[in-house]
Amino acid sequence: MRSLALALSWLTVLPVRTGAPSDGEAAGALRWAPVVGGALGACAGLLVWGLGAAGVPAPAAGLLAVGFLALATRGMHVDGLADTADGLGSYGPPERALAVMKDGGAGPFAVVTLLVVLGVQAAGLASVGGGRVVAAGALACAVGRVGFSWVARRGVPAARPGGLGASVAGSQPRWVPLVWWAVLAAAGYAFAGWRGPAAVLLSALVTIGLSAHTARRFGGMSGDVLGAAAELGTAATLLVLVTAP
16 A cells, blocks of 8 residues: 555655655556556546536647646656657767756657647547546546556666666566556456557557667666656557547
């Protein structure tokens, strides 16, 4: 339960006090991330449903829900996505890419990536009809957070010393994300038929590709890549869930 408390402290704005975590607790927190993400996604879905019932246009409701998710996570995942995009766009050696990511500004690669990825998320949430948006939001955000475990799997070193990335790098057995993807694919099938497993599959492929590319470009994984995996995985899941047959 301490790992769950740590996941809530790290991944939400909730004022959960945990103290200094051990390595095992930090690793355990990543395994709880899909549960925390699912709860946040359900809240975002409830927001879309409630705003729609109040007469707010669906596109505006979707954008507000994405804004809620950013606020509820302190903007960490969005910031990680932006920094990862700028690092990959630098076309320099790992040291140059990591310096660009640490700079804190948002370059053109970051801006375009944020517009596209968050736009897909907002449009996806806006396109799910009625109360089904609650389940869709929960599934998408849970699937996105499975990416944490894959990015921090054993065999992938930290790109730089210190920070969240260094504390969890190489901490996850490969079976952890595989089991989560399988469980969520089954849940997705119960909710959306073939689109559920297809959505999880696309998210998994995006995460695997991102992890492989960033590990090569940056010399390992970082906390920014964790955030990028979450946002891209969420967007990929929603995109498939609302795709017409």
